[in-house]
């Protein structure tokens with residue numbers, strides 16, 4: 001855990017704040033690559049994940065900058081930041097973790113899509129590829145220009161590469177069909193609301209494996225119908241627990257007194273990840289990519305389940 005102080009609070013766009021965090025003693029913070037996020041432990045007990053907008057792959061950096069949008073359906077996280085956070089507030093944060101890494105070494109023609117507050121990791125990525133040999137294009141989307149964070153900074157970049165789409169001005173959502181013609185791009189990085197990412201996922205089904213990278217900031221809905229009980233076995237002790245249909249594997253572990261790390265409890269942050277020794281996971285998280293899922297060796301117990309009757313994990 002890292003202790004930081006809020007060194008800057010600034011309006012970025014309508015209902016979006018830029019928050020800068022620095023170590024109290026002025027020391028540098030661990031560096032992070034574009035796409036990285038930190039867990040922010042709020043004084044009201046909530047833990048929230050925010051992308052670093054100023055992660056540029058340096059070994060260390062003087063501050064972390066995050067952008068926080070007020071969520072109309074806030075469960076207490078974004079409301080607290082907007083209503084209670086002040087300059088000088090003390091916060092605990094995690095070290096940066098990157099579940100949305102940029103790999104432009106192998107990718108020549110790259111499309112970035114950042115929508116709403118999903119522009120934050122994309123902003124860091126665009127800043128890292130500008131001026132390089134990567135042939136990149138950005139589509140930055142929001143309901144209106146006033147709601148797009150970093151509008152001014154993005155407007156100052158290459159006009160031929162940066163495109164904007166504002167739903168209210170352009171009569172509706174982005175036309176993904178034309179934009180996502182597969183022949184145009186070697187890779188896609190997208191972050192934004194669930195509806196947009198679901199549409200991107202369905203329109204890129206035929207893209208090569210590993211070419212579509214997305215980061216969700218809300219878990220995909222799953223109503224739990226069809227959940228069944230299964231046995232979860234801890235390989236080190238042989239201890240086992242029946243995971244009931246209405247509880248998560250993480251909750252079952254906690255019920256028998258296993259103290260396992262967690263943060264979001266929604267399958268978003270990767271903190272609770274464990275290795276699978278035996279059995280077939282039923283992946284429901286937004287952490288693992290298609291390759292990880294196919295390999296079946298990693299498991300996110302705060303949300304995923306077992307596709308069979310028994311799962312042995314490396315605990």
Ligand code: FES
Nearest residue numbers: 263265270272302
């Ligand atoms: S606690 Fe965040 S993915 Fe499980």
